[in-house]
Amino acid sequence: MIADLSVPGRPAPGGPASQRLPLTPARRGILAVGVPVILALIGATAYSLVSDVGTGSYPVKYAIPVSDGRLTMNFGGGDLTLQGTASGTAQLTGKVTYSLVRPHISVVDRGAQGAVFTFTCGNWTGNCGLNGTADIPSAAAATIATDGGDLTASDLTGDVDLGSDGGNITATSIGSTHVTADSGGGDIEIVFTRVPQNIQVSADGGDVTIVVPSGPTAYDVTATPDGGNVSDGLPQATSSSHVITVTSGGGDITIEQAT
DSSP states (O other), rough: OOOOOOOSSOOOSSSSSOOOOOOOHHHHHHHHHHHHHHHHHHHHHHHHHHHHEEEEEEEEEEEEEEBTEEEEESSSSSEEEEEEESSSSSEEEEEEEEEEEEEEEEEEEEEEGGGEEEEOOOSSSSSOOOEEEEEETSSSSEEEEEEOOOOOEEEESSSOOOOSSSSSSSEEEEEOSSSEEEEESSSSEEEEESOOSSEEESSSSSSSEEEOOOOOBEEEEEEEEEOOOOEEOOOOOOSSSOEEEESSSSEEEEEOOOO
């Protein structure tokens, strides 16, 4: 008599080399979740490799018209240095880097509404940005925004509106009487060379520092931190026409006179 050497759940000797496993609900769930995840990882890796291969860069130099003393600059990404000059014209120089899709750049003169410079990235991911320096008339009313890069400004006297979705905003030697600054996550620092009339600053998460000239001028100050500390050393008067309004989503707020 020959003994039966087969094992339950396994192919018998001399039988098929493999046996198809039953597709249970648990296995269906694993496939339903695992397969899309794996395919997404493969796609992301492939896109990253193609983006690296397709990375390009080129220099830019644009003359930006200043219409009725106003101009607007919108950046899809990258760092921008803004420099006020005595010239009546504005010019941007810098370098564009991108992956796969070449960014779009346009300059439109809108007459009394001001000239608008726009830099737009053509794809939703990958490397895309414009790092540049803009020389603009000091007295121009300027609205400047970046989608995430750092924004640095100096020697401006016209009304200024500065914005960055995530970078830091640093403005020094500012003689403007009306300044608005908004950061989606970075720090904001503004140093004035003359007494400002109206300051509106908002930082979603970074610290805010405002320095005004020393002197007896009183300010109507409203500082609202959401978790941070407030240090305010200015002369106060709620009836003052010099208004400073600051909000922070978590960082500290410092408002002081220059020493």
